[in-house]
Amino acid sequence: MWMYLFLGLYGLAMCFILFYSLAQAGLLWHFFRFKRNCMAPAKVSDAGLPAVTIQLPVFNEKYVVKRLITAVSEMKYPAQKLEIQVLDDSTDETSSIIQECIQNYPDINFKYLHRKNRNGFKAGALRDGLRQASGDLVAIFDADFVPDDQFLLQMVPHFSNPEIGMVQSRWGHLNEDYSLFTRLQAFALDAHFMVEQMGRNAQQAFINFNGTGGIWRKACILDAGNWQDDTLTEDLDLSYRAQQKGWKFLYRPDVVSPAELPPVMSAIKSQQFRWTKGGAECAVKHLKSVLLGSFPTKVKIHAAAHLLNSTIFIAVLLLSLSSIPVWWGFYQGLIPAIYFKAAALFLLSFTVIAAVYFFANLSLANYSAKGLLRYLWELPVFLSVSMGLSVHNAQAVWEGLSGRKSPFIRTPKYNLDEKTGPWVSNVYHQLKVPAGTYFEAILAAVFLILVGLSLYTATYEMLLFHGMLAIGFGMVSLASFRSYLAKPGA
Structure with missing residues (x-):
């Protein structure tokens, strides 16, 4: 038996x-259906562009933070409408590196915000920064990203549609050929950013902000209950809360945000643990409300598969x-x-x-x-x-x-x-x-x-x-x- x-x-x-x-x-x-859609929006004049805040959440990133700040400083956007917040929770020399680096850009509106504690971790840093953000839109980049200077001009025009709450770009890979494990990570992430994100967005199913390389409407974040730190994937959590409130998300696979892949197994496991545990926490938090909500059956099925995929x-x-x-x-x-x-x-x-x-x-x-x-x-x-x-x-x-x-x-x-x-x-x-x-x-x-x-x-x-x-x-x-x-x- x-x-x-x-x-x-x-x-x-x-x-x-x-x-x-x-x-x-x-x-x-x-x-395949998504690939036949034209996602590029109409161009918007400088006068019609909204104010944007770029948030850079950082914690002890002395190896990459200068590279990030340099890349963001080259972003093409009307200077009077752009604010860059460096949300620094660091406890090492990263803080001094940041302050020294931003002094090299006196004509750019950098705002350095340093917390003495890590309450709420990344979600807490984003939440605290949002209270002081002047932009109607909020773009977010993690420390390992090197965004393209055309990023804002390619993504922001979508927000002329008042129903759009978030637009996500596709991740690129700075070091995919560094080792076998970085190549395998690129192999997996490309499947997510191509088939999964495109497949969900093509049928107006729930998609997720990937934590970085995307832009939020500030009003959407606040309407959905702001950043919360009761899960390890605050990005997935806010994504589901916002879409359940009726906000629409858009995915741009043709806009690439390059980032570094973890090169060693200890770092890979750290990332995997956070993603998989956070996904399970979001399933506990959202699966019931999605299944009982007034969404089409196919949307509920894909949401269940999405939330339970870990x-x-x-x-x-x-x-x-x-x-x-x-x-x-x-x-x-x-x-x-x-x-x-x-x-x-x-x-x-x-x-x-x-x-x-x-x-x-x-x-x-x-x-x-x-x-x-x-x-x-x-x-x-x-x-x-x-x-x-x-x-x-x-x-x-x-x-x-x-x-x-x-x-x-x-x-x-x-x-x-x-x-x-x-x-x-x-x-x-x-x-x-x-x-x-x-x-x-x-x-x-x-x-x-x-x-x-x-x-x-x-x-x-x-x-x-x-x-x-x-x-x-x-x-x-x-x-x-x-x-x-x-x-x-x-």
């Missing part, structure tokens, strides 16, 4: 992944762990082979997910042969590493769903936009090895043993899956140990 319990968990996890993939298929369909990591972890006794059951003849054959239906999930990443990444590469070759090796490696992150991310999701609170831990920035660079000299990255990293290493060994047993016993049904798990957990655990144990200056 216990064997069927594991088989039930295995099937339940597969069903959730199937639901997720079907939602992705819907987004892919609307992605839960995929719990499903992947359950699928991985339950596959061990299920494999044993098939090998011992305790589970009829017909059940395994029925599982072939779930190959549809893989096909859909592969198609999403294919069109997202190949469309950015103009469907070139080079892009195709890159995709063919990136997809299996990406899927393996994503499964390898399931322990870490499933813990984050569980904490979010269960209401366990944790502080906002920002992702260290490195200013590595070249192929080479000494990331170990960064004083911000974490040096303590979490317990989950040891569990990842154990699972890598377990699935490697299962691969050997499958080859030895000629039971190949789960060989590919277990092989990808062994590779994924192995890569994640080894990269984690390397980054957590690295000594500055090494």
Whole structure:
């Protein structure tokens, strides 16, 4: 009987992944519809442009803050209508770097706001800055971004429509070729910013402000209840509150905001933890009101998939762990082979997910042969590493769903936009090895043993899956140990 319990968990996890993939298929369909739309607004004269405040939330970013301020200072916009707030929560020499840097631009309206505490973390800084913001519109850039000087002129004209509450740009990648892990992050983010954001926006479903690289109408922020710090993803939270109030969001995939990708596993995990836990917290906060609201059924379905998408990591972890006794059951003849054959239906999930990443990444590469070759090796490696992150991310999701609170831990920035660079000299990255990293290493060994047993016993049904798990957990655990144990200056 216990064997069927594991088989039930295995099937339940597969069903959730199937639901997720079907939602992705819907987004892919609307992605093609979006591409036929012309999103560029009519040009607006300087006299007709509204006042804009750019907010730069910063906390201990000595490696990148000067680069950010320099980029924003070059923004093309009428000077008398532009205010730049540097929202500084720093406790190190970042503060002096900022003050020295902005003195180089006496003709630009910089406002330096330094808090003596981090109450509310990033949400608190944005909220405090908003009280003093003079602009009708508020653009936000995190410290690792290098916005284009045409950003405001391309995005602001959309706000001539009084229903528009937020316009989001697409993230670009300054250092995607720095390492394998930065390339895989770019691979994943491009799918989000191409298929997911475009697919949702094309059908007027809920989309989200991505925390940076976008512009808000100040009145929209205030009408939706302002920035709140009860979740780790204040951007997703405010996005859902605003759209439930009737504000419309717009996505501009043709406007690119370049940013730095975390180059090491400790920084990647820090970012992933915040995103996945915050997403789960927003699901608890908003899913019921969205499902009970007067939205079209398709909007509710995509909102549910959107808010619950981080839960995929719990499903992947359950699928991985339950596959061990299920494999044993098939090998011992305790589970009829017909059940395994029925599982072939779930190959549809893989096909859909592969198609999403294919069109997202190949469309950015103009469907070139080079892009195709890159995709063919990136997809299996990406899927393996994503499964390898399931322990870490499933813990984050569980904490979010269960209401366990944790502080906002920002992702260290490195200013590595070249192929080479000494990331170990960064004083911000974490040096303590979490317990989950040891569990990842154990699972890598377990699935490697299962691969050997499958080859030895000629039971190949789960060989590919277990092989990808062994590779994924192995890569994640080894990269984690390397980054957590690295000594500055090494």
